[in-house]
Amino acid sequence: MSVSQLTKRVRRELTYLDYPAREWTVPRFIDGVKVLDVLIVGAGQSGLGIAFGLRLERIVNFRIIDRRQNGFEGPWRSFARMKQLRTPKEVTGIDFGIPSLTVRAWYEEKFGRRAWDRIDTLPQEIWRSYLDWYRDVLDLPVENDVELTSIEPVGDLLLAHIRRADGIERVHARKIVLATGFEGSGSWRVPKSLVMCLSADLYAHSADDIDFRKLAGKRIGILGAGASAFDNAALALEMGAARVDLCFRRSEIPRVNPLTWMNFAGMLGHFGELTDLDRWRFMRHILVELPVPPTQDAYWRCLKFENFAWHPNCDWSFVEEACGVARVRSIDRSFEFDFLIFASGAETDLSARPELALFFEQIALWRDRFTPPRGEESELLARYPYLGQAFEFTERHRGAAPFLRRLHNFTFGAILSNGISGAAITGIKYGVRRLVNGIARDLFCEDSATYYRDLLSYRTPELRTLDNAFVWLSQIGSEATNFESFAKQLDQHQFAMLRLLQRRPEHDPPAVRIARTGRTKRTSRPK
Secondary structure: OHOOOOOHHHHHHHHHOOOOOOOOOOOOOOEEOEEEEEEEEEOOHHHHHHHHHHHHHHOOOEEEEEOOOOOOOOOOOOOOOOOOOEEEEEOOHHHHHHOOHHHHHHHHHHHHHHHHHOEEEEEEEHHHHHHHHHHHHHHEEEEEEEEEEEEEEEEOOEEEEEEEEEEEEEEEEEEEEEEEEEEOEEEEEOOHHHHHHOOOOOOOOOOOOOOHHHOOOOOEEOOOOOOHHHHHHHHHOOOOOOOOEEOOOOOOOOOOOHHHHHOOOOHHHHHOOOHHHHHHHHHHHHHHHHOOOOOOOHHHHHHHOOOEEEEOOOOOOEEEOOOEEEEEOOOOOOOEEEEEEEEOEEEHHHHHOOOHHHOOHHHHHHHOOOOOOOOOOHHHHHHOEOOOOOOOEEOOOOOOOOHHHHHHEEEEEHHHHHOOOOOOOOHHHHHHHHHHHHHHHHHHHHOHHHHHHHHOOOOOOOOOOHHHHHHHHHHHHHHHOOOHHHHHHHHOOOHHHHHHHOOOOOOOOOHHHHHHOOOOOOOOOOO
């Protein structure tokens, strides 16, 4: 079977799941324009999965926007510079349990079953290509080159200001989901104290759009010891850098990946239901005490170059520019680099998000809701948003900003509240379903009075007649003006009566036999 045949099979299988088929959300209008039920911001793996999940719940009044061009949503064709994902190839999630929609089904049809058996993890370009197919096979209506600039509360709705090529569009929505990835709750972190005296062309963050071809023949300094540090170092070396020095403050390279430990159903599916203290302790150990290491492949990818070196206990304390060169000093050594790459991750800081600028101070952070035991403090964790069960923002002061329950934060910033979900492939299986179920619940409960009125006015009869079946069917036939009309009425009643007429008369109950013949069946008299 080819990928095109797999596409047909997926679309056919989706028709088997078309229950209940009713589109059920209550339409709203402002100035004649329909209000969205959901606006999804971000069309990477999370945004696509959320869109499909909503559709499975028969919530179809949504839009998906992404500021990048088609095919470049998410990190996979931009700053994700690894060759292989660290995620197990068996991972599922955005397929919602449909086998033909899994990455394995797609991969086997494209490359063969033996090819699948030969790999342990997926090449990152393969995963991105799978997402392209996923979007196409499900016909998800992504709007590219469209950017959310701000959100404001308007009554019981949210008003999104969206920048398009032809101007600003104002969109009202009942719900907005921010599926904006790893930096979606803040920004990529470049130490300001280190770059304040540098020209912009002397440094970049590892998540920036870097032209590595221009680094050929240059001395590169990288600050960091995680996966992105080694991925950027490897690519610079492969593109001909004269030398790459990787510096980090720790005494050794991290080796244990705590995120791998998290990959079991209890942790992935129910972390958000733990107490605040338990969640804090888990994530303090995972995010603060055990940073994520590079993969073995990334390390070996760098180590095969003789012009690569890594330096522990080498946090940069001072950086200055001199004659177009960056001079770096640490505690006990100094370097001269032609270009710097800061692989220093993302900083959680809601004030850095332009879409939240009007009300970020009203959003509850963990520091507002939880005080850790003495000795277990963490300023890093204290800045994370304190989210509800469906990833919704909560109020810093209860009752002051009720509109926040309409805004859902499905980014890496959700990890402390709801576990690994908003920016990690492994958490999608449980996170997306939790989010979609929460949105469906809120939309239904909010309009419960409308549904109750609809129930009270419901008059469609299940029992259509008190006549016997033959008389009722004869009446339908006599009222029909032609055969086509007659067939249409029969179709409306599920052809139940045709089955009745096809039975042998002796199998009919007495009432039906009377209706057929006008008399009962003659029986012999006893002698």
